[in-house]
Every structure is written in C-alpha cells, then in structure tokens.
Amino acid sequence: QRIQSVKRTFSTLGKFRLPTSKDVSTSMELMNVRAQVDTDVSSKGKEQILKAAQLLQHDNFVRDIELIVHSPLKRARETCQGMLGYSYVATATKDNTPPSQHDTNSCSPRVLELHHLSEKTPEEWIPGKTQSFKNRIHQFEQWLSQQPERVVAIVGHSQYFKAMLGLSYKFGNCDVWRVQFVDNHQDNHNDSQNRTVGENKKKKNKNNKPQKEENTSTTDLPRGWRSLKRLYSIHDDNSDTTPLTSIDNSSPSKK
Numbered sequence: 001q002r003i004q005s006v007k008r009t010f011s012t013l014g015k016f017r018l019p020t021s022k023d024v025s026t027s028m029e030l031m032n033v034r035a036q037v038d039t040d041v042s043s044k045g046k047e048q049i050l051k052a053a054q055l056l057q058h059d060n061f062v063r064d065i066e067l068i069v070h071s072p073l074k075r076a077r078e079t080c081q082g083m084l085g086y087s088y089v090a091t092a093t094k095d096n097t098p099p100s101q102h103d104t105n106s107c108s109p110r111v112l113e114l115h116h117l118s119e120k121t122p123e124e125w126i127p128g129k130t131q132s133f134k135n136r137i138h139q140f141e142q143w144l145s146q147q148p149e150r151v152v153a154i155v156g157h158s159q160y161f162k163a164m165l166g167l168s169y170k171f172g173n174c175d176v177w178r179v180q181f182v183d184n185h186q187d188n189h190n191d192s193q194n195r196t197v198g199e200n201k202k203k204k205n206k207n208n209k210p211q212k213e214e215n216t217s218t219t220d221l222p223r224g225w226r227s228l229k230r231l232y233s234i235h236d237d238n239s240d241t242t243p244l245t246s247i248d249n250s251s252p253s254k255k
Helices: 002-014 021-031 033-037 043-058 074-084 131-145 158-165
Strands: 067-070 110-113 151-155 176-181 193-197 225-232
Touching (some): 043 074, 043 176, 067 074, 131 176
Parallel strands (some): 067 151, 151 193
Antiparallel strands (some): 176 193, 176 225
16 A cells, blocks of 8 residues: 555645555555554454454464464564464574474464565665575575464565565465475475465355355466365455466465
C-alpha cells in the first residue's frame, strides 16, 4: 500500500498536479525504515489471519506437519501463531544454531525461528547490494535439505518467496501454497513435501471451505523446487498479487 502511494504521488507530481494528502502521508511512512522491516500485523492483517485459520482448522491442516519454521520478524510470528497455533520467540543460542521448541512427549511439531527467512531489507534492494539476500536464500535451502522432517510449514514473506521460487508475482497475504523441495544429493526414494505459508491473499468458496486449485499452468522453478500449488486463500477483491492459476511441475521429488 505504501509503495503504491509513492508511485501515485510521483505520477501525480509528474503531471504537475498535487497528490492527495493521504498518498503523501502514507508515502512518508516509508521514511521509518525500521518500522517497515519489522512491523506488527495490521488490523486488516489480523482479520485475514483469522479467516485463514478457520480454513486450516476445518481441514485439521496442522495434523501432518512435522516441522514449523518461521521468520523472526514480528508479523511472521503473529501469522504463524494465528494460522497454525504455534510460534517460537527466543534469543539465538550461544553456538549460533537456530532456536528450537519441541515437546518430544507429544505429537506437536518441532518449531523453529530462522533468521535466513527474514524479508528483503531496504539495503538489499539497492543495486549491487542484493547478494546478501541471495546468500540467505541459499543458506536456507541448504539448511532445509539437512532436516529430517518430511512435511514442513514455512512462514515467511512475499518478496522472499518470490525470489526463492523465481516467480514473476508475489503470494497474497495468508495464502497457503504447497511446494516440494528436491535435494539432488539424496536418494530418489526420500520424498519430501513442504507446505509454505506466506503473507498472502486469495479465494474461499461460499461454504467457507478451502478452494481446490486446478493445475492450469506450468513453469520451471529454480534449483530443487517442484510442484508449486496454491491450497488455501482468503478473498480480497483488490488483490492483484497472484494470478488465478497454479503451477505444477509433476516430476518426482525428494529431499
């Protein structure tokens, strides 16, 4: 919303007209860099999380998840807690390993907070400064390939997922996508299916049940990613972040 306000402001000024006060004030919010990097979920976002959580609870979505990993940013933790019922808030350990929360005496999933999943920072948008962002993505993929769990929920950010999966569009707020990750160094019989939860938007049907997507388009995903498909969404008539098609590369996968 802030970026769109900036675009409208400059477009209006380019036509020698004054922008609206709302666009100006919203654009100025981008001056608070720290707030843009780590913000709380907005009131609209909380409504979206609640709607998405109802869809997931209807299908007992968390039942088969073995590992939940989320970004350390506040909005990702809140999204994870609200949609999946789990989150982890802790400081880093002394040996620099990611913090973990897991009750070995229960059926609950292992929960991690991983700094590699942080959203693209303002500095990482600067030409010539993008390598650190790419490095974080590669570090996360390497870390993921080393985990024993087969079903993983990843809660992160739209720009991060867009870059990691090589997409031309962003996921919408609170969308849930399924994607498979292939580690080419492992045996072909070790299949791994990873569920990705983004900060996203999409549709639900009239009965408030999850909408099943048809595989209407295919494309190549980078590195070891395969079979991207949108599973759940909340509806937003103003959303233009994702196409109403899903991606299915139906080759075998493993981790």
